[in-house]
Amino acid sequence: xxxxxxxxxxxxxxxxxxxxxxxxxxxxxxxxxxxxxxxxxxxxxxxxxxxxxxxxxxxxxxxxxxxxxxxxxxxxxxxxxxxxxxxxxxxxxxxxxxxxxxxxxxxxxxxxxxxxxxxxxxxxxxxxxxxxxxxxxxxxxxxxxxxxxxxxxxxxxxxxxxxxxxxxxxxxxxxxxxxxxxxxxxxxxxxxxxxxxxxxxxxxxxxxxxxxxxxxxxxxxxxxxxxxxxxxxxxxxxxxxxxxxxxxxxxxxxxxxxxxxxxxxxxxxxxxxxxxxxxxxxxxxxxxxxxxxxxxxxxxxxxxxxxxxxxxxxxxxxxxxxxxxxxxxxxxxxxxxxxxxxxxxxxxxxxxxxxxxxxxxxxxxxxxxxxxxxxxxxxxxxxxxxxxxxxxxxxxxxxxxxxxxxxxxxxxxxxxxxxxxxxxxxxxxxxxxxxxxxxxxxxxxxxxxxxxxxxxxxxxxxxxxxxxxxxxx
RNA sequence: GCUCCCGUAGUCUAGUCCGGUCAAGGAUAUCGGGCCUUCGACCCGACAACGUGGGUUCGAAUCCCGCCGGGAGCACCA
Numbered sequence: 120x121x122x123x124x125x126x127x128x129x130x131x132x133x134x135x136x137x138x139x140x141x142x143x144x145x146x147x148x149x150x151x152x153x154x155x156x157x158x159x160x161x162x163x164x165x166x167x168x169x170x171x172x173x174x175x176x177x178x179x180x181x182x183x184x185x186x187x188x189x190x191x192x193x194x195x196x197x198x199x200x201x202x203x204x205x206x207x208x209x210x211x212x213x214x215x216x217x218x219x220x221x222x223x224x225x226x227x228x229x230x231x232x233x234x235x236x237x238x239x240x241x242x243x244x245x246x247x248x249x250x251x252x253x254x255x256x257x258x259x260x261x262x263x264x265x266x267x268x269x270x271x272x273x274x275x276x277x278x279x280x281x282x283x284x285x286x287x288x289x290x291x292x293x294x295x296x297x298x299x300x301x302x303x304x305x306x307x308x309x310x311x312x313x314x315x316x317x318x319x320x321x322x323x324x325x326x327x328x329x330x331x332x333x334x335x336x337x338x339x340x341x342x343x344x345x346x347x348x349x350x351x352x353x354x355x356x357x358x359x360x361x362x363x364x365x366x367x368x369x370x371x372x373x374x375x376x377x378x379x380x381x382x383x384x385x386x387x388x389x390x391x392x393x394x395x396x397x398x399x400x401x402x403x404x405x406x407x408x409x410x411x412x413x414x415x416x417x418x419x420x421x422x423x424x425x426x427x428x429x430x431x432x433x434x435x436x437x438x439x440x441x442x443x444x445x446x447x448x449x450x451x452x453x454x455x456x457x458x459x460x461x462x463x464x465x466x467x468x469x470x471x472x473x474x475x476x477x478x479x480x481x482x483x484x485x486x487x488x489x490x491x492x493x494x495x496x497x498x499x500x501x502x503x504x505x506x507x508x509x510x511x512x513x514x515x516x517x518x519x520x521x522x523x524x525x526x527x528x529x530x531x532x533x534x535x536x537x538x539x540x541x542x543x544x545x546x547x548x549x550x551x552x553x554x555x556x557x558x559x560x561x562x563x564x565x566x567x568x569x570x571x572x573x574x575x576x577x578x579x580x581x582x583x584x585x586x587x588x589x590x591x592x
Numbered sequence: 593g594c595u596c597c598c599g600u601a602g603u604c605u606a607g608u609c610c611g612g613u614c615a616a617g618g619a620u621a622u623c624g625g626g627c628c629u630u631c632g633a634c635c636c637g638a639c640a641a642c643g644u645g646g647g648u649u650c651g652a653a654u655c656c657c658g659c660c661g662g663g664a665g666c667a668c669c670a
Contacts, residue, residue, distance in 0.1 A: 127670045159670060167669045221668055228666070229594085262668050273595035275666035283668035302670055325596065326665055349598075350663080402605070402619075408598050409663055416604070416620050426633060459628060494629055520629055527630070567630040592631070 120152030121316045124181075124188070125159040125306075128173040130360040131367075131375035131382040132180040137400040138348045140383075143319055144186040145401060155313060156181065156188035160195045162285045162299045170364075171290040176375055180383045185393045192313070194305055195292045201300045202252065204308045205263060205282060209248055213337045214281055215239040216247035217264045218256075224264075228277045231269045237278075251284065252298055258286045267333065275326050279303065303327045307334040307342070315343050322347040322407055350409035351400070353417070355542075356381035378542045378588065386417075390563040390573030390590040395421035418591035425563060425571065430457040430464055433527045434537055434566035436549040438476035440510045443498050446473035447515060451532075455494055467554045471495060474531035476550045481526045482511065489516055491523040493567065527567045536584040539572065548584070555585045563590070 122143045126132065132140065147154040156178075160169050174193075181187055208214045217224065217236045227234055239247070251261050263282040271277050281304040284297050300308075310318060310331065328345045335342045363380045366372040376384040386396060399420045403410060453471050457464040475492070487502035498513040533553030538546055551566075558564070562574045564587070571590035578586045 125670085129670085161670085164667080164669045217668095224668080225666085259668065264668095271595090273666075274593090275595065277666085280668050285668080299668090301668080322597070323664060324670085327670095329596095347597090354603085404605075406598085406605080407663095410604065412604055413602095413621075419620060422632075429632095431630080431632085458633095459630085460633070491629075525629065525631095565630085565632065567632075569630090570632080 120146060120150040121155065121314050122147055122152060122319060123155040123157050123310075123313065123315050125157045125320070126177055127159045127163070127167070128169050128171075128177060129163075129167060130173065130364050131176045131380065131384055132184075133360060133363070133380060133382045134353050134356055134386070134396075135351055135360075136180075137184075137383070137396060138351050138403070139319075139321070140181065140184045140186045141397045141400040142348060142405065144184075144397075146317070146319070147189075152316070153189040154186070155190050155192060155315075157192040157309065157313070158194060159302060159305075160193055160289070160291065161198075161302065161305060162287050162289055162296075165287070169290050176384075183387045183393060184383055184396065192309075193291060194309075195289055197305075197309070198292075198296045198299065200312065201282075201305060201308055202298075205248065205300075205304070206245070207338060208265075208281070208334065209244045209263075210241055211337055212241050212266065213334070214263050214265055215244050216251060216261050217278075218261045221259070224280075229274055231274075231277065233269055237266070237269075251282070254297065256284055258284045258297075260284065265330065265333070273326070273329075276329060279330060303330040304334070307331040310342050311335075311340060317346065318343050319346045319348070319405075322349050346405060347407060348403075348405050349407045351403065352409075352411045353381055353414045354411050355414045373544065377544060378540065379544050388573065388576070389588050390425070390571055391417065391421045392424050395424050414591070421591065422571075426565075427458075427461055428464075429563050429565050429571065431455075431459070431567050432555055432564045433469075433529050433552045434539070434549055434555075434569055434572075435476045435478050435527065435529045435551075436539070436547055436569070437479040438529070438550045439479045439482055439508060440531070441475045441477045441482070441498075441500075441513050442510065443473045443475065443513050443515050445515045447496070447518070450496065451530075453495060469552055469554070470530035470532035470534075471528075472530060476529040476531065476534060477511075477526055481524075482508075485524055485526075489523055491521070491525045492528045493525045495528070497521065497523055525568075538584040538586045539566075540575075540586070540588045542589060547589075551585060556580060558585055 124139050124143050143154055163169050215236055219234045262280045264278045265281050267276055267278055269277055280301055282298050282300050285299050325347055331342055367375055372379055375382050376388045378385050399417045450471055452468055454466045455469050456466050482504050485500055486504045489497055489499045491497050496518045497516045499516050500513050504511055529550050529552050534550050535556045537549050537551040541547055557580060558574045560574055560576045560578055565571050570592040572587040573590055575586040
């Protein structure tokens with residue numbers, strides 16, 4: 120079994136590409152086949168530009184996803200290979216060189232009308248084709264078109280363009296070629312040349328199946344069967360690839376791993392395991408319906424994978440200093456379990472009061488009430504807590520574990536500043552318990568009552584606030 | 593407008609090819625309860641679906657036809 124993925128290098132791989140990645144990889148693994156990555160970097164268009172930096176971004180995304188290809192090809196290296204194939208199609212009368220403007224071509228297609236050029240003999244087409252290749256036509260002046268039935272019931276199928284002329288500068292091969300194949304033709308050739316046995320691709324390309332089969336029929340060949348999947352979207356990820364591209368390029372976004380892109384890399388950065396992405400994606404099968412799934416479903420998948428192995432830590436957002444009067448002796452430090460159920464994850468010694476940091480939002484809600492500092496003690500808060508209060512004095516009540524509102528807390532001693540990057544790209548500052556000072560890059564923690572977070576890959580102890588990215592609740 | 597594809601609970605999905613074992617299973621969400629010192633986990637329970645109309649049949653989610661709804665294509669993009 121030989122499969123292929125064919126992304127266009129105009130953006131990082133996003134969650135919508137997940138089906139391409141995981142479905143293909145699933146079959147490769149299951150049938151011990153090969154999975155090729157073929158960059159579909161024919162020249163594109165003015166609107167759809169190739170970005171050199173994106174080849175590596177995509178490669179890296181596939182690595183993250185655990186779907187490293189067995190081989191990598193660049194369509195732009197293979198252009199000369201397509202010319203002899205074009206010649207074979209022409210010789211069989213399957214194509215003609217058309218000099219109609221795009222506008223006229225479109226109108227004729229809609230009406231099922233032939234233009235004057237269509238009557239060309241293969242001999243005349245060869246001459247015109249040679250002229251195209253030799254530079255005898257300017258960009259947009261001539262194309263090689265497939266000859267189908269002009270009255271084909273599907274207007275989309277009538278006399279499609281196979282090759283066109285482009286003077287755009289290609290980031291890999293520059294101006295080495297002027298006559299470029301379109302996706303359909305290049306794949307009619309490469310699915311044969313590369314020995315692809317099964318084509319699994321998006322349903323936006325179903326019409327291309329017919330074109331490839333038409334070409335194969337013309338040449339007496341048999342190509343691989345086609346399978347398709349429908350569009351997959353996360354409800355929260357409204358952003359398009361091209362919009363992301365602009366934001367990343369302009370620096371509005373923090374690269375392709377910015378949480379707002381919902382790219383594979385961004386999910387990884389947030390601590391969502393590739394395994395969760397895989398299970399999530401494969402759970403949809405190969406359905407042809409376009410689906411929109413809440414990110415919560417992906418989060419649930421991830422929780423099931425990471426919850427049991429993820430240590431708990433205290434984080435207090437927008438902290439207010441609270442000093443507790445009548446603080447009981449001997450509670451300056453307490454041992455806490457790293458995980459409520461997984462004892463093998465051990466314990467850590469946590470600095471407690473009498474000075475604490477508590478979340479401003481919780482304090483505002485609980486003024487005058489007795490609250491429980493989780494795992495520690497109960498305190499009574501003063502009746503009045505001004506909105507901008509810098510410090511608050513509270514009073515110890517009991518240690519008895521009663522049903523009280525529970526707050527997480529951070530003891531003042533050894534507390535470390537934390538910068539939490541949120542899903543909208545916002546930075547939430549807070550303070551974390553001392554144990555976080557020894558966090559390692561890419562470590563995953565659960566901030567109790569906040570959610571799962573992952574330490575930034577480039578963070579090192581002693582370099583300022585602990586930088587983490589919010590994953591999910 | 594033309595062509596193709598898709599319609600099972602809020603969402604996603606199993607079942608449809610080969611009609612009965614489907615008074616439709618699972619996941620997620622929601623609601624209620626329990627439990628662990630998290631708003632997380634776990635346990636128990638509840639809610640909730642075959643788009644619609646006809647036909648075939650002893651029997652239809654499943655086969656046929658119409659309609660309705662949704663998506664994609666009709667680029668010298670991929």
